[in-house]
Amino acid sequence: MFDSFDALILARFQFAFTVSFHFIFPALTIGLASYLAVLEGLWLWTGRSVYLDLFHYWVKIFAINFAMGVVSGIVLSYQFGTNWSVFSDLAGPVVGPLMAYEVLTAFFLEAGFLGIMLFGLTRVGKGLHFTATLAVALGTLLSSFWILAANSWMQTPAGHVMNEVGQFVPQDWWQIIFTASFPYRLVHTVLGSYLTTALVVGAVGAWHLLRNRNNEGSRVMFAMAMGMLIVTAPIQIFVGDQHGLNTLEHQPVKIMAMEGHFESHPDGAPLYLFGLPDQEAGTMRYALAIPNLGSLILKHSLTAPMDGLDTVSREDWPPVAIVFWSFRIMVGLGMLMLTLGAVALLARMRGKLYDWPLLHRFAIVMGPAGFVAVIAGWVTTEVGRQPYTIYGLLRTADSVSPLDAPAVAASLIAFIVVYFAVFSVGVWYILRLMAHAPAPHESGLENDTTPIRTAGTTPVAAIAPDRTLGAEHRGE
Numbered sequence: 001m002f003d004s005f006d007a008l009i010l011a012r013f014q015f016a017f018t019v020s021f022h023f024i025f026p027a028l029t030i031g032l033a034s035y036l037a038v039l040e041g042l043w044l045w046t047g048r049s050v051y052l053d054l055f056h057y058w059v060k061i062f063a064i065n066f067a068m069g070v071v072s073g074i075v076l077s078y079q080f081g082t083n084w085s086v087f088s089d090l091a092g093p094v095v096g097p098l099m100a101y102e103v104l105t106a107f108f109l110e111a112g113f114l115g116i117m118l119f120g121l122t123r124v125g126k127g128l129h130f131t132a133t134l135a136v137a138l139g140t141l142l143s144s145f146w147i148l149a150a151n152s153w154m155q156t157p158a159g160h161v162m163n164e165v166g167q168f169v170p171q172d173w174w175q176i177i178f179t180a181s182f183p184y185r186l187v188h189t190v191l192g193s194y195l196t197t198a199l200v201v202g203a204v205g206a207w208h209l210l211r212n213r214n215n216e217g218s219r220v221m222f223a224m225a226m227g228m229l230i231v232t233a234p235i236q237i238f239v240g241d242q243h244g245l246n247t248l249e250h251q252p253v254k255i256m257a258m259e260g261h262f263e264s265h266p267d268g269a270p271l272y273l274f275g276l277p278d279q280e281a282g283t284m285r286y287a288l289a290i291p292n293l294g295s296l297i298l299k300h301s302l303t304a305p306m307d308g309l310d311t312v313s314r315e316d317w318p319p320v321a322i323v324f325w326s327f328r329i330m331v332g333l334g335m336l337m338l339t340l341g342a343v344a345l346l347a348r349m350r351g352k353l354y355d356w357p358l359l360h361r362f363a364i365v366m367g368p369a370g371f372v373a374v375i376a377g378w379v380t381t382e383v384g385r386q387p388y389t390i391y392g393l394l395r396t397a398d399s400v401s402p403l404d405a406p407a408v409a410a411s412l413i414a415f416i417v418v419y420f421a422v423f424s425v426g427v428w429y430i431l432r433l434m435a436h437a438p439a440p441h442e443s444g445l446e447n448d449t450t451p452i453r454t455a456g457t458t459p460v461a462a463i464a465p466d467r468t469l470g471a472e473h474r475g476e
Contacts, residue, residue: 008400010408011083014415016382018075020375021419025069027374030144030190031197032062033137036117038224040133044126049440050216057217057438058201061430063118066110068426075415083408087389087399094160094168094176095150102146110139144190152182154390155381156250168390180250184243185381191236192377195337196370198228202340203367206360208437213354217438222363223353230341237334241297248298251391253312254384257323259294260284261308269294269306274328277320282310318386322379330376333369340366 036055043051077099080088088095116124116132124132153159159175160168170176205222208215248255256262260272262282271293275284295304309317340362347353385391389399 007403007405007408008397010405010412011079011400011403012396014083014408014412015076015079016379017412018072018079018415018419020378021423022069022072022076023375023378024371025065025072026140026143027193027196027371028065028200029062029069030140030193031195032058032065033133033140034194035197035201035224036062037130037133037137040130044130050220053217053438053440054221059118061433064426064430064433066114068423072419072423082411083401083403084389084399085401087394090167090394090399091154091390092167094153094170097170098146098150098153098177102143102150106139106141106143106146109142110136113139141190144193145186148186148189149177149179149182152179152185153177155179155185155385156181157390157393168393181243181246184239184246188236188239188243188377189374191232191239192370192374194228194232195236196374198225198232199337199340199363199366199368199370201225202229202363204434206363207434209354210357210360210364212437215437216440219354221438222360223348226341226344226348226353226363229337230345233334233338233341237338240331240334245298251385252307253309253316254318254323254381255298256307256309256312257318257320257384258327258380259298259306260287260320260324261294261306262320263310264306264308265295266305268292268296268301268303269298269308271297272324275324277324279317279320316387318384323384326376326379326383330373330380333373333376336366336369337373 036059039051039055039058042048043055113132113135116129117136120132121129153176156179157168158179159170159172159177161171163169201221202225205218205220205225208218209222212218244255244258259269260275260277261269262277262284268291270287270289270291272284273288273290275287275289278285292302295306296302298304298306309320343359343362344353347356347359353359387395387397389396
């Protein structure tokens with residue numbers, strides 16, 4: 001049945017599916033961990049119980065999301081050994097230690113303090129508990145550091161030599177870790193996680209403000225989310241521009257695909273807003289373009305020459321249509337995030353931040369936008385690197401395991417079925433937790449034994465308000 005499929009295509013699709021599924025959870029975990037640290041810090045500083053209520057509200061969601069991220073991430077290591085064994089063999093001396101450092105530093109830090117953060121407030125005291133929360137937040141950032149170090153080395157490899165059997169062997173670990181693209185990709189990814197979290201928190205706050213604009217927890221979370229958005233979105237746009245300039249220097253073919261430049265432009269390249277890339281014909285059909293703006297953005301000159309894919313061998317072209325459109329989805333959503341932040345700032349200046357239903361509906365619609373944007377950015381980065389797994393050095397076609405298509409297809413189907421069955425339940429449960437508004441004396445996880453009610457539903461077996469936490473722990 002699957003003999004007509006190519007094992008390489010199936011292996012690539014399987015990895016794309018599992019990584020995309022996995023990427024959703026760390027994008028929220030990184031941002032929520034920092035948000036929880038901010039909430040607890042504000043509670044300790046100001047003594048306002050609303051911050052602790054919001055901490056307890058979001059820590060439940062964080063715990064479930066963290067667990068799903070860990071489980072979905074384990075599968076990726078499995079695939080390195082089964083579907084990409086040649087890559088694992090050749091790149092293992094470099095990539096293996098980087099992944100091990102992630103476990104030894106980030107994961108151990110998260111795992112070591114996660115239990116204290118989730119269950120320890122009434123047991124260890126404020127100071128140690130806040131330290132644990134900061135440690136978990138730091139662990140998520142360290143995890144990003146090592147994962148992106150490994151991936152950035154694959155994008156812009158440096159600091160290695162080839163041994164006699166063709167393996168990539170470390171020569172300079174500083175060059176391997178801090179490659180040319182790493183700083184840009186790290187900042188861009190972490191900011192993307194913060195934006196994703198701000199949009200989720202803002203959407204939840206807006207949802208409850210539409211039902212009760214006087215709920216203090218909803219007001220605080222919405223204000224904090226919109227504040228984060230208006231600060232972070234412009235910074236992200238600037239960082240993205242710098243990342244693009246770095247990519248132009250080190251991976252020019254990826255930029256050609258992102259911009260849809262099949263042809264070279266000696267007197268200034270246009271900016272294609274939309275169009276239909278025709279890879280076979282090597283042209284952009286039905287293009288809507290602004291003349292010379294592409295050169296202005298990428299080389300800061302209207303007349304700067306820009307090479308196109310016609311200067312590159314066709315066998316080295318990435319799938320242009322995928323890269324072209326995924327990049328525009330990411331940029332378009334980024335512009336909408338900036339717009340939402342600007343409208344929220346205007347509403348705040350006019351004293352209508354909590355009384356503008358149109359703004360709240362806009363925030364709700366934008367709730368999932370961060371997830372879509374980070375996936376689109378990942379697709380742009382990884383598909384734009386093709387046909388290489390290690391850019392310019394190891395082709396994807398030469399990295400795959402010697403497997404038959406039916407074997408890869410069978411595991412792919414199993415992943416799809418299991419992922420949608422298991423993770424759909426987890427996402428559904430998170431949405432149920434979000435469906436109830438934050439309440440005064442919101443529970444932590446220390447003594448959760450009673451059910452909560454969500455608006456318009458019967459009681460569900462969920463994490464419930466804990467009435468045992470004394471006023472001395474709330475700053476009251």
